[in-house]
Amino acid sequence: MKTKFLIILGVAIITLLQLNAQTATSARNSESSGIFKNDICLPSKLYMLSGVQNDIFVEPLIKRWRPYNDVVRFSASAKLNRNLERVASVNAPVIDSKITLNLINQDKFDTIKSITSSIIVGQQGVGTDSILVSIIGDSFTNGAFFKNALLTKGYVPKIQLVGLRDVEGYSGQFDEGRGGWTLANYFTISTGRTQSYNGFWQPDGACKYWGSTHFWKLANEIRLSPTNGWTFKEIYYAGRFGTQSLLFNTQTGYKLNPKINDIMYDNNLNSYVKFSGSSWEKVTYTDFTWNFNYGKYLSMWKLKSPLILAEFLGLNDFSNVSTFPAEIDFSKWNSQIKILVSSYLTAVPNGKFVLMIPSSTCGMLDNTNGDFTTRQNACMWELRRNIIENFDKREADGIYIVDAAISIDAINGYNYSTDNGFAKPYSEFTGTEKTAVQTGNPHPYPNYPIMGYSLAAFIQKYRK
Numbered sequence: 001m002k003t004k005f006l007i008i009l010g011v012a013i014i015t016l017l018q019l020n021a022q023t024a025t026s027a028r029n030s031e032s033s034g035i036f037k038n039d040i041c042l043p044s045k046l047y048m049l050s051g052v053q054n055d056i057f058v059e060p061l062i063k064r065w066r067p068y069n070d071v072v073r074f075s076a077s078a079k080l081n082r083n084l085e086r087v088a089s090v091n092a093p094v095i096d097s098k099i100t101l102n103l104i105n106q107d108k109f110d111t112i113k114s115i116t117s118s119i120i121v122g123q124q125g126v127g128t129d130s131i132l133v134s135i136i137g138d139s140f141t142n143g144a145f146f147k148n149a150l151l152t153k154g155y156v157p158k159i160q161l162v163g164l165r166d167v168e169g170y171s172g173q174f175d176e177g178r179g180g181w182t183l184a185n186y187f188t189i190s191t192g193r194t195q196s197y198n199g200f201w202q203p204d205g206a207c208k209y210w211g212s213t214h215f216w217k218l219a220n221e222i223r224l225s226p227t228n229g230w231t232f233k234e235i236y237y238a239g240r241f242g243t244q245s246l247l248f249n250t251q252t253g254y255k256l257n258p259k260i261n262d263i264m265y266d267n268n269l270n271s272y273v274k275f276s277g278s279s280w281e282k283v284t285y286t287d288f289t290w291n292f293n294y295g296k297y298l299s300m301w302k303l304k305s306p307l308i309l310a311e312f313l314g315l316n317d318f319s320n321v322s323t324f325p326a327e328i329d330f331s332k333w334n335s336q337i338k339i340l341v342s343s344y345l346t347a348v349p350n351g352k353f354v355l356m357i358p359s360s361t362c363g364m365l366d367n368t369n370g371d372f373t374t375r376q377n378a379c380m381w382e383l384r385r386n387i388i389e390n391f392d393k394r395e396a397d398g399i400y401i402v403d404a405a406i407s408i409d410a411i412n413g414y415n416y417s418t419d420n421g422f423a424k425p426y427s428e429f430t431g432t433e434k435t436a437v438q439t440g441n442p443h444p445y446p447n448y449p450i451m452g453y454s455l456a457a458f459i460q461k462y463r464k
Helices: 002-034 148-150 213-224 232-238 293-302 330-349 373-393 446-451 453-461
Strands: 046-050 053-058 070-076 085-092 098-107 110-122 129-136 158-163 175-176 201-203 208-212 262-267 271-275 281-283 288-292 308-314 353-358 399-402
Touching: 002 262, 046 053, 046 098, 046 288, 046 453, 085 148, 085 213, 110 453, 148 158, 148 353, 148 446, 148 453, 158 175, 201 208, 208 213, 208 293, 213 262, 288 330, 293 330, 308 330, 308 453, 330 373, 353 453, 373 399, 399 453, 446 453
Parallel strands: 046 110, 129 158, 129 175, 129 308, 208 262, 308 353, 353 399
Antiparallel strands: 053 085, 070 098, 098 110, 201 288, 262 271, 271 281
């Protein structure tokens, strides 16, 4: 009896141990499924400009710059002038040459992933006919990231930038940059005094929306008295509309010489108004069906059709979302991109739509804003992956990807604070050492001059 009991007890113990082992294995498997796995992504084509140093930085293209034992190594059929830990550089890009990135774990030097991209070369300084280009964007475009490459250096001869906002320092050049804007903002109405006019969101049919009276009144006031002590918000959102403000009454903000079916928003009346031919009459937003209409935008503002339309948005859309980065839903953003593309190509059938990959490097954790930059980087890398997975290799549909983000140096591409409140290690510190604290994040202002190289290369490659 005692022997039988011991056998039963032994079997029970073994069974219990097996169950515990299965539970532990299941737990480990569950943990494994949640363990961070590194990754890299790069579009199938990289546009490089002749005669300049074309940099490819690692931080923008890696999933997260974390203390994992993973590195990115480069190889190419063209000469790599630099092949360093954080960056590779090509000074003399060769047409249709290849560049390969290998994500390597240094524990056993296993290659986790390899990506090969083709180098497409744009020859700087080539072209005798005018080339029309438009850029829709956020603060990067508002801050003219493109100015050095497209205008100052002459890499793109006879370029004509199309838009409603004046490019500072370059008369007759325009852009569509609006600081703080998301892609979704371009699918909404603008009615506020300091809400930048959005010319793309239009009512269907013959009606045309020209903006709000107080906005155009402010734009005129800034044009007439640019040093009148305007607030940052007033200048940021209503400045650089000087050329187009000439079409509106300086006292009332109403459109001069209105036509039948012109629509505005009267801020004094807090109402939309429509011109009947003799007077402005109250209407409501819901009286009309609204859509993104690139063709109407061109016709009502008498703008020439740009052969190339570049879109450079996404940072304000996703860098600070509360969702776990890998679970961000990009479906609405992707749908709006498709609508924008369709609207543009309907208006300009021979056009080329450029989807520029936005910054996936938002700087370091040490920054004056206190931004959680590593999380921002993770969110923006997911957008980067989404863009490549959904829009790469779509040239047959008129869609091209230009990777502007890879030229951003996450460490040296930013300004640094000289304020002792940030730079001094502690209050009673008497030494000369300073803490490197970035300022202006997520804007790599010192990096702007080279951020336009890839776009310049694309324009030069496809200009006619």
